[in-house]
Amino acid sequence: MDDQNRNLILATALSFAVILVWFLLFPPPEQAPQPAPTETVQTADGITTPAAEGGETAPQIGASETVSRAAALERAPRVPIETNKLTGSLSLTGGRIDDLSFLDYHVTIEQNSPDVTLFSPAGANDAYYALYGWAPGGGLSFDAVPGPTTEWEVEEGDLLSEDSPVTLVWDNGQGLIFRRVISVDDEYMFTMTQSVENTTGSEVRVAPYGIIARHGIPQNLKNFYILHEGVIEMADGELSEIDYDDVEDFAVDPAERAAAERKQIEANGWIGFTDHYWMSTLVPSPGQAFTAVTKYTQATNTFQTDMRLPVQSVAPGTTVESSSYLFAGPKEWEEIRYYQNTLGIDRFVDSIDWGWFFFLTKPIFIALHYLNSWLGNMGVAIICLTLLIKALLFPLAYKSYVSMSKMKLLQPEMEKIKESAGEDRMKMQQEVMALYKREKVNPAAGCLPILLQIPIFFSLYKVIFVTLELRHAPFFGWIQDLSAPDPTSILNLFGLLPWGAPDATSFFAIISIGVWPVLMGASMWLQMKLNPAPTDKTQAMIFNWMPWIFMFMLGQFASGLVIYWVFNNIITFTQQYIIMRSQGVKPDILGNILPHKKKEADQP
Incomplete structure (x- = not known):
């Protein structure tokens, strides 16, 4: 397993762990x-x-x-x-x-x-x-x-x-x-x-x-x-x-x-x-x-x-x-x-009730409050807040994506090290770390934006769930209450079939996800396609299922939070795509990220 995949899996596992700890084990x-x-x-x-x-x-x-x-x-x-x-x-x-x-x-x-x-x-x-x-x-x-x-x-x-x-x-x-x-x-x-x-x-x-x-x-x-x-x-x-x-x-x-x-x-x-x-x-x-x-x-x-x-x-x-x-x-x-x-x-x-992360929930709410007063729509305010948060985190994201691009460019050399080391994992690790040091690459840099998103996500969830200003706040179309889940349902093809969505207390509610949760899953899948498919089958299966697991996990969350997640994914994808292109890495959305050098080497 290469270090980038290990770091990404580690960050994902940590995200799941924090979510479980926060929602199941540690109430305020x-x-x-x-x-x-x-x-x-x-x-x-x-x-x-x-x-x-x-x-x-x-x-x-x-x-x-x-x-x-x-x-x-x-x-x-x-x-x-x-x-x-x-x-x-x-x-x-x-x-x-x-x-x-x-x-x-x-x-x-x-x-x-x-x-x-x-x-x-x-x-x-x-x-x-x-x-x-x-x-x-x-x-x-x-x-x-x-x-x-x-x-x-x-x-x-x-x-x-x-x-x-x-x-x-x-x-x-x-x-x-x-x-x-x-x-x-x-x-x-x-x-x-x-x-x-x-x-x-x-x-x-x-x-x-x-x-x-x-x-x-x-x-x-x-x-x-x-x-x-x-x-x-x-x-x-x-x-x-x-x-x-x-x-x-x-x-x-x-x-x-x-x-x-x-x-x-x-x-x-x-x-x-x-x-x-x-x-x-x-x-x-x-x-x-x-x-x-x-x-x-x-x-x-x-x-x-x-x-x-x-x-x-x-x-x-x-x-x-x-x-x-x-x-x-x-x-x-x-x-x-x-x-x-x-x-x-x-x-x-x-x-x-500002919660544990009051140092984040208060400024997030104040920003939403004033953006809403200027824009007249709380959903648009959430989107603008997403842009603001991404702008504040951009310097860190830039360093992270540059580091990831360099690691992709080093992928052919890492494959050679893996072949030469054979079953000697200690030797392989030493040579890989020496390669990182020589090329000035930080394999942990890719985790930082993900880790910073966790408290921001929790704080925004708290703000949307707790504050009165989000109650019954409309967005556009069918979203007339940003504090409630998306009312559409995949079980009736989002209203095309002649029956209603299951009640929120129904057993089928967890799979009765709406349009915005589906968009969230699709945008997360698109973002993950910027990363290479792991060679290990188990890892590949985890990566393939992760967007859809999140889609169902967050499907019954407040629609305002899901809208934030969708636009966060889209902005993250755009940033990562542009930065990787600037570093000489050509993203192949339908496959993996293929460095120019590797593609040229594969040509007859």
């Missing part, structure tokens, strides 16, 4: 929450807020029997929410934001597809909502403060929109009047301003909190290990991603639960739930210390994240106020980055 790491101090807060006068085990500072959310979403919405009086981006309502029972949908995003690419729904009320399937309240301090009971089932009244505003906030009020009948002013901007950020007015003759102590609750694991959970779905938390610069099954483990051992589920955040942080494309996040004012809580209640099958703010003293005749934010929307990079910069939300863009 999950950072478990760190132990935090006990939640009991004691002041100089001995007043304490309740410990977690004795009565939650933020009360548990209970689940009721499951009914239709429409029926669940009718259980409480409501205030409508209407903005340019959002539609829904907030419930006066608990003052919950529990009905929210996105006007700019739809479930599928079909016409008249329903809007994507984020929040749903308790009692409905996939109940998911946010609520706020006050925890009682010393001398107060939970009945004296607003909680999850408090019946609020509207004091001002009958519609929550960008231009009209809503003020809710609740009088506990014991001298405390609570108000909640809810406002929303023209995107997806709510501002919650809670206040308590003390008309009693003594000081009271209360602590504001916010809760996001989910009843059960989401039904549309992707459960794909390259994507995090579950609790996400930023605590003074440390990002934690906690899966739902890990949150469930908190409820197994009360001692472990008390140590693991609470984290004291000193200045900058946020906590909430993240889905594939959507997110809800509790965000205190920047610089505000708070306790972040993650928990699961088995009795009600409820996942819950809490933002618990410090206890506040309210003197007689005074009012105290607390403001915080609730982000409830799609993970649009530009908007999340805007909130990070304008509101000072620490590392908010890291709510997007």
